[in-house]
Amino acid sequence: MAEREQWQVSAVAAEIYESCFVPAIFGAWASPVADAAGIKEGDAVLDVACGTGVLAREAFRRTGRVVGLDLNEGMLAVAARTEPGIDWRAGDATALPFDDAAFDVVVSQFALMYFPDRAGALREMWRVLAPGGRLAVAVWAAIDRAPGFRILADIAGRLSSPKAADLLAAPFVLGDQGELADLFAGSGIPDAGIDLREGSIRFSSIQEFIRVEVKGSPLAGLIGDEEMPALIAEAEPALAQFVVPSGEVVMPIAAHIVTAGR
Structure with a gap:
């Protein structure tokens, strides 16, 4: 359930991503x-797999030479x-x-x-990085460090389908630090450092959290408007x-930031 192709979202979902996910989670x-x-x-x-460009825009503020x-x-x-000043590429x-x-830096x-x-993908990032260059890749830590998502995934799995639960859990598949280190080493990236960072996500309400998670992702194809009231009714007391x-x-959430120098 973690394949990139499953995250080919609609134009509407991309707008939701920028207006809701970015300020609540990614920014x-x-x-x-x-x-x-x-x-x-x-x-x-x-910036590889830049999405709507929140990291690319931060990089652009610092250097002015960014490809997303x-x-x-x-x-x-x-x-x-x-941000029209960034060179946006499909690839x-x-x-x-x-x-x-x-590139001097790949993120x-x-x-x-x-x-x-x-x-x-990691081998490609390493290939385009110049000698003396720097790589930084962020992934979510284990879902147990994101208890709100764990709760919502469990409820969605019961009320909708196991596929819905899998989609909610997919962002956390690289949460094991040892496996993550092995992935980088096996991709030809030596001496990568992994830094665990604690953070949080913030939404205006539980209903808004659920609405954004469903409507702004492929979950929209699994959980229709008719199913939303039941999902919200069960999730609200669990997330109170x-x-x-x-x-x-x-809600708390944690991430691994993996860095390496060329």
Whole structure:
């Protein structure tokens, strides 16, 4: 269930991704990943599987020389509107359309989990990285470090289908640090460092969290409008522990940021 092809989302879902997922989940990680990569003025940067471009935009603020590549045309259309100064390219992470040693920095944020050939994608990132260059790749840690998603996956699996539960759990498939280290070493990337970072996600309400998770992902094809009330009714009491006094829902989540120098 973790193949990238299953995340070919519609234009509507790409808009939801940028307007909802980015501020609630992904935006907070762009600066730490850029810091881990050591992006500085003058660097040529490649963001692999850039989505709507939150990390690419952070890199662009630091250097002004950024290529954002993604397989998903809907994501790229939104990305191009948000920052026309970045060179947005359609392409496959396992066959990057760039020369060897073309970039000073290669980054990728929360995408490696979905590649059908993860080792192949990492080898390509390493190939296009120049000598002295820096690689930084962020993946989610184990789902047990994201209890809100664990709860929602369990409920969706019961009320909808095992496939729905698998889709919600898919982002966390690289959560084992030992297996992650082996993946990088086996891809020809020596001495990669793995840094576990704690974070959180924030939504205006439990209902909004569920709506965004369903409508902004392939879950929309599995959980229809008629099923949403039952999902919300069961999830609200289970997720009530994460509601803060403002009424927002704030849930812990952790990520691994993997770095290596060429």
